[in-house]
Amino acid sequence: MRGDSLLKRRASSTLAIPEADDVPRHVAIIMDGNGRWATARHLPRAAGHSKGVDRVEEIVEACVVRGITHLTLFAFSSENWRRPADEVSLLMRLFMGTLERQVARLHSNGIRLSIVGDLDGFEPRLRELIDAAHRKTQSNQRLTLTIAANYGGRADILSAFRRLVAVDPTVVSDPSRITEEALAPYLAMHDAPEPDLFIRTGGEQRISNFLLWQLAYTELYFTDVHWPSFDAGELDRAIASYRTRERRFGRTSAQVDP
Ligand code: IPE
Ligand code: IPE
Ligand code: MG
Secondary structure (H helix, E strand, O other): OHHHHHHHHHOOOOOOOOOOOOOOOEEEEEOOOHHHHHHHOOOOHHHHHHHHHHHHHHHHHHHHHHOOOEEEEEEEEOOHHHOOHHHHHHHHHHHHHHHHHHHHHHHHOOEEEEEEOOHHHOOHHHHHHHHHHHHHHOOOOOEEEEEEEEEOHHHHHHHHHHHHHHHOHHHHHOHHHOOHHHHHHHOOOOOOOOOOEEEEOOOOOOOOOOOOOOOOOOEEEEOOOOHHHOOHHHHHHHHHHHHOOOOOOOOOHHHHOO
16 A cells, blocks of 8 residues: 555656557657858858758658657747847847748648747737737647747746746645646646657757756757758657667566566
């Protein structure tokens, strides 16, 4: 009895342990290396960002074809405001232009678009486009494309905690009720399974404040390929690497593969 409850408590920080599968259900990508891709070609950084937007289209389609149901892309971190003003404003314009041009096509392909992050940080026109995209595509089921914009993993956890306390202030006097299950619905990605595969392009091997909570048991894949060069073949390499992994979620190898 006591052992049982101990087991339950220690089971995993992952709420839903996914079935082992050859194709990841949820892929989360830090699209990095746009600037270096451009610099290596003697182009302005802007050229790298705009080529990067083209890659998003290709990778979304590749995910649909491969039966991936959730794709989450880190487009702009809460720390990216520290960049030179002209680069920040270029990134905002690209984001806005992409929403204006692509939402209808995404919708006709059955893709649900979800933008997560501190959306209050964006100018009103961009917020309107985001709202419209959410409304238009909310019932689509083929693939959920989540764009993390003005997103930070720590801020996400803090805001979830604040919202939990705001909704139910009595948890403060009974902290044992502040469980993973209680907090989870207030996190930005609450309606998606936790990522199975994380990819970071551009050669850096760090998380850069992306999905800190959700990546607890995600398989990590790092590639030197810059995002503007990351094509469907590179995605397949990442998936091939994922297929070689043994996901144990704290268990022994013999337990997961008897
Ligand atoms: C990723 O590429 C895009 C954003 C962070 C918006 P970078 O712009 O970070 O490219 P590098 O890392 O400087 O090459
Ligand atoms: C992470 O890339 C954020 C995005 C890709 C949107 P950065 O280029 O901002 O990360 P650091 O600064 O190298 O950690
Ligand atoms: Mg970078």
